[in-house]
Amino acid sequence: xxxxxxxxxxxxxxxxxxxxxxxxxxxxxxxxxxxxxxxxxxxxxxxxxxxxxxxxxxxxxxxxxxxxxxxxxxxxxxxxxxxxxxxxxxxxxxxxxxxxxxxxxxxxxxxxxxxxxxxxxxxxxxxxxxxxxxxxxxxxxxxxxxxxxxxxxxxxxxxxxxxxxxxxxxxxxxxxxxxxxxxxxxxxxxxxxxxxxxxxxxxxxxxxxxxxxxxxxxxxxxxxxxxxxxxxxxxxxxxxxxxxxxxxxxxxxxxxxxxxxxxxxxxxxxxxxxxxxxxxxxxxxxxxxxxxxxxxxxxxxxxxxxxxxxxxxxxxxxxxxxxxxxxxxxxxxxxxxxxxxxxxxxxxxxxxxxxxxxxxxxxxxxxxxxxxxxxxxxxxxxxxxxxxxxxxxxxxxxxxxxxxxxxxxxxxxxxxxxxxxxxxxxxxxxxxxxxxxxxxxxxxxxxxxxxxxxxxxxxxxxxxxxxxxxxxxxxxxxxxxxxxxxxxxxxxxxxxxxxxxxxxxxxxxxxxxxxxxxxxxxxxxxxxxxxxxxxxxxxxxxxxxxxxxxxxxxxxxxxxxxxxxxxxxxxxxxxxxxxxxx
Numbered sequence: 001x002x003x004x005x006x007x008x009x010x011x012x013x014x015x016x017x018x019x020x021x022x023x024x025x026x027x028x029x030x031x032x033x034x035x036x037x038x039x040x041x042x043x044x045x046x047x048x049x050x051x052x053x054x055x056x057x058x059x060x061x062x063x064x065x066x067x068x069x070x071x072x073x074x075x076x077x078x079x080x081x082x083x084x085x086x087x088x089x090x091x092x093x094x095x096x097x098x099x100x101x102x103x104x105x106x107x108x109x110x111x112x113x114x115x116x117x118x119x120x121x122x123x124x125x126x127x128x129x130x131x132x133x134x135x136x137x138x139x140x141x142x143x144x145x146x147x148x149x150x151x152x153x154x155x156x157x158x159x160x161x162x163x164x165x166x167x168x169x170x171x172x173x174x175x176x177x178x179x180x181x182x183x184x185x186x187x188x189x190x191x192x193x194x195x196x197x198x199x200x201x202x203x204x205x206x207x208x209x210x211x212x213x214x215x216x217x218x219x220x221x222x223x224x225x226x227x228x229x230x231x232x233x234x235x236x237x238x239x240x241x242x243x244x245x246x247x248x249x250x251x252x253x254x255x256x257x258x259x260x261x262x263x264x265x266x267x268x269x270x271x272x273x274x275x276x277x278x279x280x281x282x283x284x285x286x287x288x289x290x291x292x293x294x295x296x297x298x299x300x301x302x303x304x305x306x307x308x309x310x311x312x313x314x315x316x317x318x319x320x321x322x323x324x325x326x327x328x329x330x331x332x333x334x335x336x337x338x339x340x341x342x343x344x345x346x347x348x349x350x351x352x353x354x355x356x357x358x359x360x361x362x363x364x365x366x367x368x369x370x371x372x373x374x375x376x377x378x379x380x381x382x383x384x385x386x387x388x389x390x391x392x393x394x395x396x397x398x399x400x401x402x403x404x405x406x407x408x409x410x411x412x413x414x415x416x417x418x419x420x421x422x423x424x425x426x427x428x429x430x431x432x433x434x435x436x437x438x439x440x441x442x443x444x445x446x447x448x449x450x451x452x453x454x455x456x457x458x459x460x461x462x463x464x465x466x467x468x469x470x471x472x473x474x475x476x477x478x479x480x481x482x483x484x485x486x487x488x489x490x491x492x493x494x495x496x497x498x499x500x501x502x503x504x505x506x507x508x509x510x511x512x513x514x515x516x517x518x519x520x521x522x523x524x525x526x527x528x529x530x531x532x533x534x535x536x537x538x539x540x541x542x543x544x545x546x547x548x549x550x551x552x553x554x555x556x557x558x559x560x561x562x563x564x565x566x567x568x569x570x571x572x573x574x575x576x577x578x579x580x581x582x
Contacts, residue, residue, distance in 0.1 A: 118262025249275025
């Protein structure tokens with residue numbers, strides 16, 4: 001009888017403790033999931049159903065990552081009786097930045113009960129008003145002098161040296177390397193560093209994360225010609241340690257960054273076109289990775305992958321572009337290291353690349369695809385519960401290889417940009433606000449093959465600029481989102497005729513002025529060409545009111561030689577010669 005009494009008493013003592021030992025659950029957060037215009041100085045707030053243990057809330061369990069700035073440092077505070085986490089960034093986000101907030105299972109209640117799963121969401125920061133018809137301000141050679149084809153495929157626009165400006169890491173398929181171009185505040189300097197991709201074969205897709213929690217941007221690259229995943233850990237100052245190779249599935253065409261198991265460390269998912277599967281790489285907690293787990297989806301030739309929360313449960317999911325079966329497949333993360341199939345939607349064409357965001361403004365994640373074999377782009381809306389709608393397609397250029405996304409014109413919706421290999425151009429599609437687009441997009445020039453666009457605030461002026469890659473000529477095209485830059489009107493007196501004046505001074509090094517006169521409202525283009533007829537820069541490309549205009553042409557990176565500038569407005573066409581003399 002005494003033993004029975006002791007047992008019952010023990011039950012009475014233990015049960016009340018279990019009642020109060022509840023796991024922390026997120027009840028609300030801000031900015032909201034998929035919001036398009038969070039202030040660039042926004043605080044991030046997360047509310048819980050229970051008080052938290054302050055020792056478990058730190059920069060490893062609560063992480064913020066910007067798609068342009070990388071790891072975001074800031075001040076973490078607990079408020080409201082330790083039921084609210086408040087994160088104040090140390091400095092502003094950049095304009096139009098895709099931000100990931102990631103909470104790990106390491107966050108515990110005051111009774112040290114951990115969260116059951118991690119919790120993640122994405123939002124965009126506000127981009128100022130701008131234009132889709134951007135001005136080409138420079139063309140940069142990605143090759144070294146006398147170097148042959150390197151086939152530059154894509155570029156990450158990230159702050160690689162912690163100076164608050166977006167640099168470029170350009171991956172090159174033939175030379176099997178990636179090259180760093182540092183941002184000088186207005187443009188990009190010449191090659192800062194070249195990093196060889198070990199065991200690389202057509203290195204193509206690239207993504208960034210802070211895999212080892214040292215506050216630096218690490219880079220991971222997939223190889224489209226074999227099964228190698230190449231990892232580069234940052235060593236500081238836009239430098240990287242030698243690459244480390246991991247075996248994935250065959251023909252790695254897509255990469256996604258995701259915390260699969262909620263442990264607070266970013267994992268990697270690859271889309272393997274040749275393997276007809278995806279590979280899941282778990283982070284060991286120090287920036288090294290286990291051998292992958294391969295998963296077969298319901299599609300074939302998995303080629304593209306993007307990560308966000310598709311069913312609004314706080315767990316990251318995977319949108320997968322299946323090149324062989326011409327569809328988008330949505331796989332839902334379980335928060336414990338794996339995925340389950342949720343939905344699929346046909347595309348009518350083969351997706352070479354995809355982009356994600358709230359395209360129709362309903363607060364749910366949507367997906368857009370570059371449909372390479374039918375010369376169109378496709379848009380599919382998500383329903384917020386793991387379902388996908390049907391595709392709507394729009395005309396693109398010839399053989400679209402990539403599709404990118406951002407609020408380029410600053411009107412609080414997401415615009416799309418296709419990169420068109422066959423027609424050598426980039427197409428910019430204005431979002432009408434409800435996720436529909438024009439079939440007459442704005443065209444921006446490449447030279448031979450539009451291959452990739454980077455959407456970023458290059459000059460930190462609050463609007464989104466574009467940087468385009470041409471993989472045949474290995475050129476980088478720098479576009480500026482400022483219609484007034486370099487085009488001041490010097491007189492509102494209405495001229496009698498069109499005139500293009502001789503530049504002054506001439507010869508010049510490195511700055512000269514070009515003035516011209518427009519007698520009526522007219523769309524005008526002022527372009528500079530070298531002696532071989534290759535486009536050097538587009539100085540003006542917009543509708544101008546009547547007046548006298550002056551453009552400053554400053555290109556210190558041009559070699560000595562003869563150049564031509566041409567004004568085309570309506571039926572007016574005139575060319576003049578100028579000389580760079582160094």
